[in-house]
Amino acid sequence: MEIKSLYDKTTKNKLNNNLTQDQRAALTNLQNSEELTIKPADKGGGVVVYNTNHYDQNIRDLLNIEEHYKKARLTDLNTLKLEVSELLNKGREEGHISDNEYKFLLNNHPVIPAIYGLPKIHKRLDNPPMRPIISGIGSILEPLSQYVDFFLQPIVKKQRSYLKDTTHAITTFEGRGFNKATQFLVALDIEALYTNIPQNDTIQVIASILEQEDLKGGHHSNQQVTFLDIIIKEEEGILKVELYTKPTDKNTLLLYSSNHPKSQKDNVPFGEFLRLRRNCTNLNDFYKHAENTKLKLENRGYPKKLIKNALKRARFYDRDSLLDPERKSKKNPTLDRIVFVTQYSHLSNQIKNIVNKNWKILNQNREIQLDKPLFSFRRNKTIKNSLVHTYPIAKEKQLTLSGNLASGNFKCGTCSICPQCIVGSKLEHNGKNLKPTTFNNCRSQNVIYLLLCPCNLGYVGETGRELRIRVLEHKSAIRTSKINAPLTEHYKEKKHSCDDIRWFILEKVRQNRRGGDGDRLRKRREQWYLCYLNTIDKGLNTREDWAKCL
Secondary structure, three states: OHHHHHHHHHHOOOOOOOOOHHHHHHHHHHHHOOOEEEEEOOOOOOEEEEEHHHHHHHHHHHHOOOOOOOOOOHHHHHHHHHHHHHHHHHHHHOOOOOHHHHHHHOOOOOEOOEEEEEEOOOOOOOOOOEEEEEEOOOOOOHHHHHHHHHHHHHHHOOOOOOOOOHHHHHHHHOOOEOOOOOOOEEEEEEOOHHHHOOHHHHHHOOOOOOOHHHEEEEEEEOOEEEEOOEEEEEEOOEEEEEEOOOOOOOOOOOOOOOOOOHHHHHHHHHHHHHHHHHHOOOHHHHHHHHHHHHHHHHHOOOOHHHHHHHHHHHHOOOHHHHOOHHHHHHHOOOOOEEEEEEEOOOOHHHHHHHHHHOHHHHOOOOOOOOEEEEEEEEOOOOHHHHHOOOOOOOOOOOEOOOOOEOOEEOOOOOOOOHHHEOOEOOEEEOOEEEOOOOEEOOOOOOEEEEEEOOOOOEEEEEEOOOHHHHHHHHHHHHHHOOOOOHHHHHHHHOOOOHHHOEEEEEEEOOOOOOEOOHHHHHHHHHHHHHHHHOOOOOEOOOHHHHHOOO
16 A cells, blocks of 8 residues: 555656656657667667668668578568478477477467678778678567577587686786796687588588688787787796777766666765776786776766775675686575565665565464565666667558648548547547557557546457457447456446447557567557556456456
């Protein structure tokens, strides 16, 4: 009740947007621009703004490399789906996979993978080359890839060439003896790694070795080489490490004024200095890079006192423990604690305090007493989420006679449910202002809709068919009273006529052009509107309507 009271109190107060009006207008213009494509740099945290035609041509140039890609027809994809299904059925029948594994591996609503490119500005700034990325999330082969990866990972970790991350590299090389007269430090870069891997050979030999002609861009030195974010160098016959940053790296540290948990922001300087401490064998190198990090933190608004204290803590931190992350986990074994996950907002700390205060009540009648939960926050939508997309978003264009984009609900003028249409571009219900962004009428498909009775109680529903068909079904159920549902029961109790029903389309759900489970997506949007309009407590929906969307 305390959390609900907090929510009700907050919804009555208008929240301030953390973007100015000009910034919001600029963001909207960038989102709607078809001339610009925005992509993050491949490395270094930079942002690259492309002319869309230029970006598209670069992608086409990649796809035209016949050694790497070939054109596929929709029938080829359907054939692949059939082959996968037959293979999985055979595997289940022969006992190679269980029923649960079969369900996991079979994707009944696959998405066609999409290609996008990340500009390599660390190679060159003028027309930088692209790193092609295939987004296979939701594709027919994604579950199979995860399944194979699960079994390959333990094998990969046993290979002599395996390096997990920077920490693993430091512990592998640091302190080793090195003779400049007879030894060289060598780093190899494989050009277009994934498209150059011989697939058939990889299937036959899990840990395949790339042939010599596949290796390009090698660098060797008897002084130093770079690897990930460290420089491996020789000093007095011993290998040591130091922080490495690319010249094109940008200052992407979290702004101190950002709407993130204060504890997270206060720990950013300490985390940055710990990274320096880990990546630098010598203290002189640590202090040298710390000066640059201090400037970066100050430019992002961090208090000087906070920076100073963080540097002092990191300076005297045990470096060996930084190179052995498992040591800390052994000292602090994971407790049996529930993880409370929610999206971060200005209410998060208050919600945390309410839950902790009432945890004894929640723990009553339990045979095993649980410790207070750990709180974990999902981040909100960012500007990057708004502007950077793997695949261009299709923009629906419906024009009026005046040439302007028409949005709202309109009558088709030729069917029996048009008289019940709530015509207009907006509607207020249960204190919420509803403004559809597309042109809608009774023949619209794949929509979330709102039905209103004469009492002004609302019912939220969804349909993939034309809305007129679904509304006629509702009217028939009310007229005949054959279906026991809250909507029908209400009309019967209040003696409303089925012609008293009024309808308004809340949203035309955009389908993924690449495929996927459209029904599930639509039900998730219905669930959102059930909560947003609160038509369960203040309307004609039930909790079963909400649960069916899970």
